[in-house]
Amino acid sequence: MDLLSLNQNNYVFFVGLLLVSSVVLAVYKDWVLLAPALVVQFLTVAVIANELNETTVRVMLGVIPLAVFLKGVSGIVAGIIFYLTGYALVVERRSHLAQEEAEKSERRGLRYFFRQQEEAEVYRFRYVDYVLPIGAVIIASGTTYALATLVPFSGNILGDFAFYWLGCIGTAIMVVGRDILKLGIGLLVALNGVDLLYALLRNGDSPLVLGASATATILLALLISYLALLFYAKMKTLNLSEGLQRKRRSEA
Amino acid sequence: MQFLIISLPFIMTAFIMGFESLFPTTNFQFSRRLRVVWPILTLAVMVLLIWQPSATGENGSFEFSALSKLFLTLLFSLTGLALLSADTMGFLNTGRFSPVTLAVCGIVQAALYITNPFLVTLCFVAASFFSIVAIVDLAGAREERFVKSVRSAVRYLIASVLFGLMLFIALIFLERLRLDPQQVGLIKVVVAMLAVGFALRLGIFPFNLWLPEMLEEVPGLAGFLVVGLINAAATVFLIDFLQKNPALLFDNYEEAKIIMMLGLAGAVLAGILALGQNGLGKMVAYTVSSDYGLILFGLASPHTVGKNGALFEVANLALLQLLIFTCLGLVYYCNQGISLQGLSGLGQRMPVAAVGLAVGFLGMGGVPLLSGFTGKYLIIQSAAQEGLWWALAAGSAIAICVVAYLRYFHSLFMGNATPGLKTRPEPRAAMALILVLVGIVILIGLWPAPALDWMNSALKGTF
Numbered sequence: 025m026d027l028l029s030l031n032q033n034n035y036v037f038f039v040g041l042l043l044v045s046s047v048v049l050a051v052y053k054d055w056v057l058l059a060p061a062l063v064v065q066f067l068t069v070a071v072i073a074n075e076l077n078e079t080t081v082r083v084m085l086g087v088i089p090l091a092v093f094l095k096g097v098s099g100i101v102a103g104i105i106f107y108l109t110g111y112a113l114v115v116e117r118r119s120h121l122a123q124e125e126a127e128k129s130e131r132r133g134l135r136y137f138f139r140q141q142e143e144a145e146v147y148r149f150r151y152v153d154y155v156l157p158i159g160a161v162i163i164a165s166g167t168t169y170a171l172a173t174l175v176p177f178s179g180n181i182l183g184d185f186a187f188y189w190l191g192c193i194g195t196a197i198m199v200v201g202r203d204i205l206k207l208g209i210g211l212l213v214a215l216n217g218v219d220l221l222y223a224l225l226r227n228g229d230s231p232l233v234l235g236a237s238a239t240a241t242i243l244l245a246l247l248i249s250y251l252a253l254l255f256y257a258k259m260k261t262l263n264l265s266e267g268l269q270r271k272r273r274s275e276a
Numbered sequence: 277m278q279f280l281i282i283s284l285p286f287i288m289t290a291f292i293m294g295f296e297s298l299f300p301t302t303n304f305q306f307s308r309r310l311r312v313v314w315p316i317l318t319l320a321v322m323v324l325l326i327w328q329p330s331a332t333g334e335n336g337s338f339e340f341s342a343l344s345k346l347f348l349t350l351l352f353s354l355t356g357l358a359l360l361s362a363d364t365m366g367f368l369n370t371g372r373f374s375p376v377t378l379a380v381c382g383i384v385q386a387a388l389y390i391t392n393p394f395l396v397t398l399c400f401v402a403a404s405f406f407s408i409v410a411i412v413d414l415a416g417a418r419e420e421r422f423v424k425s426v427r428s429a430v431r432y433l434i435a436s437v438l439f440g441l442m443l444f445i446a447l448i449f450l451e452r453l454r455l456d457p458q459q460v461g462l463i464k465v466v467v468a469m470l471a472v473g474f475a476l477r478l479g480i481f482p483f484n485l486w487l488p489e490m491l492e493e494v495p496g497l498a499g500f501l502v503v504g505l506i507n508a509a510a511t512v513f514l515i516d517f518l519q520k521n522p523a524l525l526f527d528n529y530e531e532a533k534i535i536m537m538l539g540l541a542g543a544v545l546a547g548i549l550a551l552g553q554n555g556l557g558k559m560v561a562y563t564v565s566s567d568y569g570l571i572l573f574g575l576a577s578p579h580t581v582g583k584n585g586a587l588f589e590v591a592n593l594a595l596l597q598l599l600i601f602t603c604l605g606l607v608y609y610c611n612q613g614i615s616l617q618g619l620s621g622l623g624q625r626m627p628v629a630a631v632g633l634a635v636g637f638l639g640m641g642g643v644p645l646l647s648g649f650t651g652k653y654l655i656i657q658s659a660a661q662e663g664l665w666w667a668l669a670a671g672s673a674i675a676i677c678v679v680a681y682l683r684y685f686h687s688l689f690m691g692n693a694t695p696g697l698k699t700r701p702e703p704r705a706a707m708a709l710i711l712v713l714v715g716i717v718i719l720i721g722l723w724p725a726p727a728l729d730w731m732n733s734a735l736k737g738t739f
Binding site: 198204207211214215217218221222225230232233236237239240243244247248250251254255258259264 | 392405
């Protein structure tokens with residue numbers, strides 16, 4: 025099966041990959057699943073964007089179009105950054121077990137409170153956690169269908185659908201996401217959508233723009249990773265708001 | 277030459293980081309001095325390079341407009357002062373602020389130098405990324421302040437990326453429009469995308485959700501990087517972009533009127549909300565939103581005075597924000613990081629910060645004889661040319677902000693001193709810097725003609 029261009033044999037495969045990876049990114053919160061799903065989505069978008077770009081003279085890197093190469097590489101690098109961040113957080117969590125025991129005896133402090141909260145979240149399966157993201161995915165699907173049928177702009181049904189889908193699902197992830205990594209993933213998904221639009225509507229490859237876009241993707245992944253690690257190192261959680269609000273309520 | 281201009285700040289950023297790791301400031305006294313000397317020297321060289329005739333590329337890929345040259349010179353000079361001010365108050369101690377500042381300056385310069393608007397968009401997004409490192413540079417901060425800072429940084433990150441996405445989509449549609457001029461309906465889409473994108477970037481109400489918490493919690497001079505440096509440069513880019521594409525706004529009164537209304541409405545509403553804030557930083561954030569609303573109005577207005585006023589106000593905003601953030605930074609420094617909420621009577625303990633903040637606030641309020649007067653006067657004049665209600669709306673936005681400034685200034689600096697509060701004396705270097713900035717604000721207020729002439733010439737491209 026040719027994996028660098030869309031044809032009748034692999035059309036369903038790539039569209040399916042785009043949908044499945046987006047749903048995984050929206051619904052799950054485990055970084056072991058999120059990082060590979062992000063890489064898969066980037067690679068899928070690279071192939072779809074390459075197919076949608078109707079430029080006759082493409083900038084090639086050997087046999088691979090430069091756009092596909094840069095998109096794929098930036099996705100892989102972003103995925104690795106997220107994977108390493110998740111791994112670092114697990115290591116960080118383990119290394120603080122001893123300190124945690126000491127803090128438990130004090131029974132106070134914002135950090136202790138956050139940690140208690142996170143333990144409850146990590147070790148307990150709550151179907152409620154999945155209701156909101158699944159609801160968001162359903163709403164994003166409906167919105168995508170409505171936009172792609174009511175406001176088609178490119179004359180290509182796959183292009184319209186993929187752009188709207190990535191935009192809607194990226195926004196949905198940001199709206200329901202409560203931690204820094206999820207928000208970052210939402211941003212990257214939305215960024216993917218715009219890259220697709222660029223391929224869809226613009227005539228001609230601009231290596232500089234493609235390179236800058238890939239650099240921006242990697243920088244964004246690095247920044248999200250930096251913020252996540254910085255926040256986790258001090259607060260022992262990635263959740264930005266809920267912990268602080270509950271702590272205030274309990275103090276009140 | 278072009279390569280040197282683009283790469284110099286990044287080479288120096290890497291050099292400073294390498295130098296500080298080789299000669300840690302904890303062990304080497306000279307390294308502590310050099311961490312502020314290197315970036316200031318680099319900024320000075322960057323300003324010299326900007327004005328070189330050979331800076332313009334032969335194939336048109338790189339070019340500084342007259343407006344860019346003028347504003348980059350101003351912004352880099354202010355950034356140099358910001359670095360000096362940060363040094364006097366210990367904000368450079370973590371070792372991240374000065375390299376990040378230099379990197380942000382480098383990206384902002386690239387954004388106003390590169391002519392490809394797609395690359396410019398990515399440059400502004402990248403500048404936001406780097407500024408976030410300065411925003412969360414909070415060694416030893418309380419937990420709650422730290423959480424709020426990171427939260428505001430994440431909000432700012434989302435706003436910045438959305439700004440980039442909006443601008444990117446607008447540019448793609450604009451290119452489509454150039455290829456097929458029959459699709460006139462796309463102009464509305466492009467203008468809407470540009471308006472929302474820049475409202476997110478500049479923090480114009482109601483797209484300013486990221487701004488209040490940031491200015492309340494982050495180190496003051498990081499606030500200058502965002503509000504004073506990047507936003508001012510983004511406005512300059514917007515003006516250049518609109519001049520190159522006059523069909524979008526400048527020659528399109530129908531669309532411009534909507535933008536003018538939105539800008540003015542945003543200015544009034546942000547002013548009203550500034551009155552009800554429970555923190556000085558949040559109040560400043562809403563007044564900045566209000567000011568950018570007025571600037572948007574001035575830019576969109578069909579009258580030359582409006583555009584001149586908006587341009588003057590952008591420069592004034594950068595200057596006054598530096599003054600205000602320096603004073604707030606000094607207050608934080610003297611209070612040893614204690615939150616300003618609930619404090620009063622600081623005027624007796626920190627007279628120079630009080631004077632600086634008073635001048636900054638009155639300048640932002642457009643009081644005569646201070647630098648803020650000219651820009652606001654021109655904007656109101658432009659509003660008056662549109663009609664009485666427009667002028668009344670612009671005037672009331674400014675008046676509400678003045679009330680908010682006076683109210684918060686009174687509660688913090690006047691009245692009885694907070695009992696039991698231990699404060700450090702104001703550092704002499706910081707006092708001198710504040711007084712210099714106050715002098716500049718008064719000088720421009722008394723004699724705005726040369727600056728106004730430069731801006732006018734730059735806007736016409738004859739500078």
